[in-house]
Amino acid sequence: ADRGVYMITPRATYGQNTIQGASLQICIEPDPHKVVDIRVQVGDNTQCQAGQNLPDMACTIMAEDGQPYTGADEGHVKMELTRGMERVQTLLATSIHNGVFTFSGHRAPLTAGVLKARFTYDDGKVSIQSNPVVIEVHPGQPSRLVPDCLPSAVAVSNGSVVNQRKIVDNLELRLQDEHGNSCIDGALSGNVHLTLQPEPAVRQTTTNSAGIPTFEGGERKATIPLLAGCCVVSRLLLAQDCPGDDGCRYSVRFDVDSEQLQRDGNTIPPFHLSFLFCNDGRKQRELSSLTSNKDKLQLSIEEFKQSFFKHEEELRALKGTLQQQESELMKVKMSLNSAGFTSQQVSAFSQHPRAVDDQMRLCQQECQVVTLAPRRKCELEIAPPAFVNDRDVIGKVAHLAVVEDDHIARVLSWHMGNDMDCCITTTTEKAMKVHEACGGRQQMLALDSIYKKALPTWDKALPHLRVFRHEPTGNPQYIKHYLKFPSREAECRDVFGLLLGEVIILDTLQDATSYRQQLAKHTRCPTLLTRQGDRIRSTGKFGGLQNKAPPIEKLRVVFGAPPPSQVAVLTQKMDLLQHYRQQSHTIAAAKEEVERKMAVTKSDDYRQRMAACRRQEEEVSRIDKKISVLSPQPSRLSNRASAVATSSQVAAAASPNLPRRGRPPTSSALVSPAATSTTGTALPRRGRPPANVAATASPAASQPTPGSNRGTRTRAISQSPQASSPQAKRRRY
Numbered sequence: 001a002d003r004g005v006y007m008i009t010p011r012a013t014y015g016q017n018t019i020q021g022a023s024l025q026i027c028i029e030p031d032p033h034k035v036v037d038i039r040v041q042v043g044d045n046t047q048c049q050a051g052q053n054l055p056d057m058a059c060t061i062m063a064e065d066g067q068p069y070t071g072a073d074e075g076h077v078k079m080e081l082t083r084g085m086e087r088v089q090t091l092l093a094t095s096i097h098n099g100v101f102t103f104s105g106h107r108a109p110l111t112a113g114v115l116k117a118r119f120t121y122d123d124g125k126v127s128i129q130s131n132p133v134v135i136e137v138h139p140g141q142p143s144r145l146v147p148d149c150l151p152s153a154v155a156v157s158n159g160s161v162v163n164q165r166k167i168v169d170n171l172e173l174r175l176q177d178e179h180g181n182s183c184i185d186g187a188l189s190g191n192v193h194l195t196l197q198p199e200p201a202v203r204q205t206t207t208n209s210a211g212i213p214t215f216e217g218g219e220r221k222a223t224i225p226l227l228a229g230c231c232v233v234s235r236l237l238l239a240q241d242c243p244g245d246d247g248c249r250y251s252v253r254f255d256v257d258s259e260q261l262q263r264d265g266n267t268i269p270p271f272h273l274s275f276l277f278c279n280d281g282r283k284q285r286e287l288s289s290l291t292s293n294k295d296k297l298q299l300s301i302e303e304f305k306q307s308f309f310k311h312e313e314e315l316r317a318l319k320g321t322l323q324q325q326e327s328e329l330m331k332v333k334m335s336l337n338s339a340g341f342t343s344q345q346v347s348a349f350s351q352h353p354r355a356v357d358d359q360m361r362l363c364q365q366e367c368q369v370v371t372l373a374p375r376r377k378c379e380l381e382i383a384p385p386a387f388v389n390d391r392d393v394i395g396k397v398a399h400l401a402v403v404e405d406d407h408i409a410r411v412l413s414w415h416m417g418n419d420m421d422c423c424i425t426t427t428t429e430k431a432m433k434v435h436e437a438c439g440g441r442q443q444m445l446a447l448d449s450i451y452k453k454a455l456p457t458w459d460k461a462l463p464h465l466r467v468f469r470h471e472p473t474g475n476p477q478y479i480k481h482y483l484k485f486p487s488r489e490a491e492c493r494d495v496f497g498l499l500l501g502e503v504i505i506l507d508t509l510q511d512a513t514s515y516r517q518q519l520a521k522h523t524r525c526p527t528l529l530t531r532q533g534d535r536i537r538s539t540g541k542f543g544g545l546q547n548k549a550p551p552i553e554k555l556r557v558v559f560g561a562p563p564p565s566q567v568a569v570l571t572q573k574m575d576l577l578q579h580y581r582q583q584s585h586t587i588a589a590a591k592e593e594v595e596r597k598m599a600v601t602k603s604d605d606y607r608q609r610m611a612a613c614r615r616q617e618e619e620v621s622r623i624d625k626k627i628s629v630l631s632p633q634p635s636r637l638s639n640r641a642s643a644v645a646t647s648s649q650v651a652a653a654a655s656p657n658l659p660r661r662g663r664p665p666t667s668s669a670l671v672s673p674a675a676t677s678t679t680g681t682a683l684p685r686r687g688r689p690p691a692n693v694a695a696t697a698s699p700a701a702s703q704p705t706p707g708s709n710r711g712t713r714t715r716a717i718s719q720s721p722q723a724s725s726p727q728a729k730r731r732r733y
Contacts, residue, residue, distance in 0.1 A: 002028070003028045003029060003031075003064060003389060004027070004388070004389055004418070005025060005026070005027050005385050005388050005389075006026045006027075006028065007022045007023050007024070007025055007026070007327045008023065008025075008026055009022075009024075010022075010024075015703070016294045017524075020086075025385065027381070027385070027388055028064070029382065030063070030064040030065035030389075030695045031063070031064045031065070032063045032064070032067060032069070032486065032487055033066045033071060034063060034064040034126075035061055035062070035063060035064075035069050035072070035123075035126050035128060036062060036063065036064050036128070037062040037128070038059050038060070038061060038062065038119050038120075038121055038128060038129070038130040038171050039059065039060045039062055039130075040057065040058075040059045040130050040131070040133060041057065041058040041100075042055065042057050042133055043055055043057075046133065046134060046135050046136065047135070047136045047137075047138060048108045048136075048138070049137070049138055049139070049140045050108060050109065050110050050111065050112045050137050050138070050139055050140055050177065050179050050181050051106070051107065051110050051140065051178075051179055052107070052108055052140075053104075053105055053106065053107060053108065054108045054135065055135065056102070056103070056104040057079070057102075057103050057117065058100055058101060058103065059077065059079075059100070059101050059103075059119040059130060060099055060101075061077065061099050061101070061121055064128065064496065064502055065486060065487055066391055066488050068098055068099030068100065069099050070098055070099045072094060072096075072101075072121065072123070073123070073579075074092060074093060075092070075123060075328075076121055077092075077093055077101045077119065077120070077121050078090055078091065078092060078119070078120050078121060079091045079092075079093075079103050079117055079119050079120075080117070080118050080119075081115050081116070081117055081135070082109075082115065082116050082118070082132075083109075083113055083114070083115055083116075083158050085363075088109050089106075090117060091103060091106050092105075096700050100651065101119075104172075109137060111179070111180075112137045112138055112139040112177075112179075112181040113136070113137055113456075114134060114135070114136055115134070115135045115136075115137055116132040116133065116134060117133040117134075117135055118130055118131075118132050123210060123500065123578075123579070124578055124579075124581075124582040125241045125575075126415075131654060139177045139179075139181035139182065139183050139184075140179065140181070140183075140707065141176060141177060141183075141264070141266055142175040142176065142177060142183045142188065142229065142261065142266060142268060142504065143176065143177055143178045143266075144175070144176055144178075144268060144269060144271070145174070145175055145176075145192070145254055145256055145268055145271045146173065146174065146175050146176055146271060147171055147172060147173050147174075147268075147271075148172045148174060149172075151168055151171060151273070152291065152292070152295040153170075153286065153408075154166075154275050154276070154291065155275070155276040155277075155287035155288050155291060156238055156275045156276065156277060156278070157212065157277070157278045157279065158195045158238055158239070158241055158242045158244065159240070159241060160240055162488055163298060165216075165237045165239075165240065166235065166236070166237055167232075167236040167238065167273070167275050167437055168233060168235075168236045168252075168273065169235050170232070170233075170234060170235070171232070171233040171273075172230065172231070172232045172233075173192070173227075173230070173231050173232075173233070173254065174229060174230050175188055175229040175230075175256070175465065177613075177671045182214065182229065182230075183227060183229045184227055184228055184229050184230070185260075186228050186524075187260045188226070188228060188258060188260055188261070188335075189225075189226055189228060189229075189258065189260070190225075190226045190252050190257045190258030190259060190260075190261075191221070191223050191224070191225060191226055191257045191258075192224050192225075192226050192232075192255065192256055192257070193221065193223050193254070193257060194221065194222040194223070194224065194232045194236075194253070195220065195221050195252070195253040195255070195441075196212055196213055196214065196220045196221075196251075196252055196253075197250065197251060197253055198212060198249075198250050198251075199248070199249040199250060199251055206251040207284075210242065210243065211243050211244060211245055212250070213238050213239070213243060213244040213250060213277055214238070214239045214242045214243070215235040215236070215237065215238065215239060215240050215277075216238065216240075217239065217286075218242075220234075220579075223266040226256065226257075226258060226429065228278055228333060232471060236707065244277040244279070245277065246277065247276070247278065248277055248278070249274055249275070249276055249277070250274070250275060250277050250482055251272045251273060251274045251275070252273040252275075253270045253271075253272055254270055254271040254272075254273070256270075257270040262417065267273055270601060276291075280539075282663075287627060288660065289644045290623050290626055290627050291627070293623060294620055294623045294624070297619055297620050297623070298620060300616055300618050301617060301620070304609060304612070304613040304614065304616075307609070308609075308610070308613075309692045311597070311600065311601070314597060315597045315598070316602070318334045318590060318593050318594045318597060319594060321590055322590040322591060322594060325583060325586050325590055326586045326587060328583055329580070329583045329584065329587060332576060332579050332583055333346050335576050336349075336576050336577075339568075339569075339572055339573050339576055341359075341573075345359070348428065349580060350584075352398070353581075353584065354702075356580060356581050356584075357581075359577055360574055360577045360581075362577070363570050363573050363574045363577070364574065364669070365721070366570055367567055367570040367571065367574070370564050370566050370567055370570070371563060371564075371567055373563045373642065374458075374461065375560075375562070375563075375564070376406065376409065376552075376558060376559075376560055377561070377588035378398045378399055378559060378560040379418065379510065379557070380396055380398045380399065380421065380555065380557050381396070382396060383396060384393050384421055384423065384434055384437065384442060387434055387437070388438055390430070391426075392425055392426045392427055392430040393423065393424075393425050393430060393434065394425065394426065394427075394447075394488060394491060394495075394583060395423070396420070396421060396422065396423050396424070396497065397416065397419050397420050397421070397422050397424065397499070398420040398421070398487075398557050398559060399556075399560075400414075400424065400485065400492045400496075401483040401484060401485055401486075401492060401494060401538075402483075402484050402486065402559060402560045402561060402562040403482055403483060403484070403560075403561065403562075404482070404484070404561060404562055405482060405531075406552065406561075406610045407532075407533075408479065408482050408531065409507065409552070409559045409561070410533060410549055410552040410555070410558070411529050411533050411535075411549045412479055412506070413555050413557060413558040413559050414549035414550065414555060415503070415527075415529060415535060416499060416500070417555075417556070417557070419443075419499050420473055420557040421442075421443055421557065422443040422445050422598065423442055423443065423444055423445070424445050424447065424491075424495055425444065425445070425446050425447070425449050426446070426447050426448065426491075427446055427447075428446040428448055428449055430446070431444040431445070431446040432444075435468060435704070446493070447491060447494060448492055450498055452494060455494060455497040456497055456501060456502050458480070458497065460478075460502070461524070462477075462478070462504065463502075463519055463523055463526075464476065464515065464518070466522075466523070467519065467521075467522035467523060468518060468519075469565040472511070472514070472515050472518065473507075473514065473515075473681040474506030474507065474508060474511025474512065474514075474515060474530075475507055476504050476505070476506050476511075476515060477504065477505060478502065478503070478504060478505075479500065479503045479504065479505040480496050480497070480500050480503070481507075483496060484562050486562075494609075501526060501527070502526040503526060503528075504526060504527075504529070505528070505529045505530065505531065506528060506529075506530055506531075507531055508529065508530055508531075508532055509530050509532065509536075509542070511533040512528040512529075512530050512534065512542075513542070515528065516536055516540065520540075524538070525538065525540075526538050528635065533548055533549035533550075534547065534548060534549075535547040535548070535549070535599075549704075622645060642681055701733070
């Protein structure tokens with residue numbers, strides 16, 4: 001049943017008559033170990049930037065008695081971040097203090113948007129969840145300009161067909177932060193400047209702008225507006241019959257111009273959109289088809305690789321979780337050994353899972369026997385029946401504390417006899433309501449009426465420590481230090497600090513009189529009690545029936561005794577066994593999930609997908625070779641090459657261009673001005689020359705121009721009847 005006050009009325013039926021007995025009032029006290037709620041504390045600011053720290057938050061686990069529950073472990077409370085139905089992160093508390101779990105210093109997700117933070121408590125028996133807290137994750141400072149959907153590489157011509165001159169159609173570019181979040185802000189407005197320029201490989205051979213294509217209208221620059229961090233290029237065309245080298249790559253450069261970014265000192269690097277320029281419509285169509293097929297294959301390959309990567313990441317994460325859970329299980333085993341279980345018992349728990357349940361059953365039975373064993377109890381009601389569940393009614397003094405020692409409980413209960421029935425409330429208004437409801441017969445004390453600055457410090461040193469040079473006999477101690485408070489400790493300390501003051505307890509009356517005699521020479525002596533039941537008032541008066549406690553059996557109200565210490569030991573054992581059982585189930589589930597993922601990796605379907613991915617990669621490689629044949633790199637055998645050679649001209653009957661790796665092709669031989677014709681065959685950039693290359697040159701070409709082949713390794717490979725010198729033809733490796 002729930003906590004509260006219940007009335008039990010017995011009824012008996014005899015024939016046609018019903019007999020009703022006296023009603024019995026039963027009060028079910030709240031369970032301080034039962035978790036019923038989670039209270040969340042959040043600051044005023046619930047916003048953060050992507051990749052930065054989340055707002056500091058805290059939650060308090062509340063027990064049924066309205067007090068924070070301090071028995072929760074670190075792994076019982078978690079904060080789950082969700083976006084819609086997707087779980088983004090699960091975080092643990094960074095610090096725990098008196099049942100308050102603080103979450104601070106955690107990194108926010110890299111994706112901007114609205115998150116919901118929920119705090120969950122799950123100890124294997126009880127699982128509750130808090131109301132969600134909305135967190136807004138904003139994008140960071142803009143760091144790049146990127147398109148919403150990256151367009152595929154295109155081949156563009158300068159022909160009469162409009163679609164063949166189109167670079168891009170309906171391209172939307174956005175400012176993004178370093179994590180890929182779109183920066184949508186009305187202040188991020190301005191312009192985006194478009195500039196046509198050659199790729200670096202083409203730029204080395206293009207010293208002027210005559211060989212650079214132009215936009216429709218004959219300009220190489222254009223401007224489009226930037227609104228709220230976004231710009232849209234509806235259609236971008238090359239001009240018909242515009243200049244440009246066939247088979248070369250050019251790019252459109254997008255530069256951001258915004259006053260807001262300039263004021264912030266933020267520089268956005270330009271975005272480059274590359275395209276292949278063609279003068280031949282047929283070649284363009286073929287290149288476009290190859291490029292389109294390549295993009296489709298690359299997209300399929302990327303999907304395959306993302307699927308493989310996701311599977312491997314999940315498998316790696318599962319293995320890491322399994323290893324972490326096994327490490328946690330080892331810690332639990334060590335705790336079981338420390339709690340009194342032998343190594344043989346712990347090994348039996350691993351080999352026989354039912355042994356854990358059997359041991360828990362034994363501990364529960366033993367705990368029940370110890371709990372139900374007779375012990376000193378306070379027979380006084382907790383509070384007036386109508387106010388038992390009232391949060392502002394703390395209870396009667398006799399129920400606020402328990403005392404373990406019987407002798408101290410006897411003398412303290414007698415000493416506080418007039419205050420034991422006093423009901424404590426948090427406010428004076430509540431005290432007046434209880435007073436009126438009880439007809440003025442109930443003693444009341446409100447906490448807000450206590451002048452707390454006048455209360456003695458709880459851990460104040462004993463007075464003799466300031467004046468005695470030797471240790472007094474009788475083991476003097478403040479009697480309030482023998483009190484144990486089941487709940488609301490801070491409020492109970494104020495109550496007993498007010499009612500008890502600085503009362504000291506010693507062993508015997510002789511010890512008390514000697515203590516007072518020595519202390520009175522230097523300072524005021526408080527009231528002294530003895531474990532034998534004697535009392536010396538602060539005035540020094542002692543003796544007589546008024547200062548002698550009666551036997552504990554004759555006391556009307558007495559402080560209760562705390563549960564035996566064995567209960568705490570058994571409770572700890574049961575908690576460890578419960579944790580062990582929960583951890584074992586978690587490890588078994590993790591192992592099953594790992595085995596399932598491993599089975600997927602070894603399945604025929606997974607292997608077929610990997611084989612399909614390899615075939616598509618090989619197909620992409622073949623398409624690249626075809627594209628390289630259809631779009632050769634620009635030759636440096638042109639008039640611009642004369643600037644490199646001093647006074648020589650390029651001439652050879654069949655001299656191939658052998659490019660250096662990663663550089664544009666250069667002339668392989670330099671001869672005298674007597675040569676009147678130039679022919680050459682361009683080899684692929686990364687290709688190797690054929691085994692035998694024959695070339696002829698005039699006798700005048702026997703001596704190369706100084707410095708033209710500096711640093712190269714040469715070898716004479718063949719001679720014709722016209723080439724009398726072995727140095728007439730050289731081949732560069």
